[in-house]
Amino acid sequence: MSPDLTDLRLFVHIAEAPSLTRGARRAHISTAAASARIQQLEARLGQQLFYRSNRGMELTLAGQRLLIHARRVLHQMDYLIEDMSESQAPEGHLRILANTTAVTELMPAVLSTFLAERPRLTIDLRERLNHDIVRGVTQGSADMGIVAGPLAAGPLERYHFSTDRLVLITSPGHVLAERQNITLGDMVDHYHVGLHDSSSLMQFLTHRFQDIGATLKLRVQVSSFEAICRLVAAGVGIGIIPESAARRHCLLMTLAMIHIDAPWAVRERSVLVRDATALPGGGLALLEALRHYGQRTEEVVDSQR
Structure with missing residues (x-):
């Protein structure tokens, strides 16, 4: 007998908790009932799904x-309900994971x-690291x-967009300000704003410095590219940011912008989906x-270079 949607939702709740008690609470049933349903699910599938211990529930x-498939089935069912319900918006709800630049620079401009x-469309946008984004999708x-x-995306569909x-x-008064091009080694002895x-x-930058046997010397850490630019303009340190963000902030602040002579400095942005048609x-x-x-x-950045 195949598992039903109620069993799958309970299974996902417990796996994400990861606790039988907390998972049962999320599913609005008793712990005993949740335990019985999971045991029945394991019997139907002929597989042990959890290791049970005093520390909680760990997936086998x-x-x-099953968690991968259960999430997909439940999400597709949610989409079906949204699309077929007259009381719901036709656009529905989107869950998006994105890197730092996309969350702080790109998505606000696009979504506005x-x-x-x-x-009526709603979006859940969360910042994650690249490997977590691939796993989430x-x-x-x-x-x-x-x-x-560059990163391995497995079976996911990849769409280049910039x-x-x-x-x-x-x-402007920094010792490096007059340089046209620069290497990572030239920055090692200078304090950074990141x-x-x-x-x-x-x-990503921490790993690039480690690749050359150096440490990224941080003086200040902030939460946005605008804050980096303001501190750099004030002479607090130097900073490495995307060129598109640098050019935008250069219109408002006095900054020197220097190209980094390294293949990794060129960053291709991509959108990943499992199936665009779905x-x-x-x-x-x-x-x-x-x-x-x-x-x-x-096109704008190319015209400014």
Whole structure:
């Protein structure tokens, strides 16, 4: 007998908790009833789904496989209900995972127009690292992912929507300000202004410095590119940010912008989905809006170089 949707939802709640008690509470049933339903589910599938211990519930390999499929089935059912219900918006709800630049720079610009034209569409946008984005889209916890740079995306569909490059910014009076091009080694002895440690860009840069046997010397860490630019303009340190963000802030602040001489400085942005044709309402339209915005941004940056 195949598992029903109630069993799958309970299973996902417990797996995400990961606790039988908390999972049962989320499903609005008693712990005893939840335990019995999970045992019945395991019997139907002929697989043990959880390791049970005093520390909680840990998925077995079979449980990990089921979690991927269960999320996909439940999300598709949610999409079906949204699309068929007259009381719901035709566009529905989108779950998006994105890297730092997309969350802080790209998505606000895209969504301001896109959502204004779709008053009933709702979006859950969360910042994640590249590998977490790939896993989230693959496992079905997100409908769409936005990443930068080369990475293995497995069976996911990848749609290019723009290319940007990382640049160094300094105050006009900084010793590096007159350089046309610069290498990472040239920056080792200088203090940097950077993003918080959990940002994908900061982790990427930390690894690049480690590649050359150096440490990224941080003086201040902030939460936005605007804050980086303001501190750099004040002479607090130097910073590495996307060129598109640097050019925008250079219109408001006095900054020197220097190209970084390294292949990794060029960053291709991509949208990842499992199946574009299966996206919930509004998903395909957002995918096209992202690609159109990326093309326009590339054209503007190219004209300014």
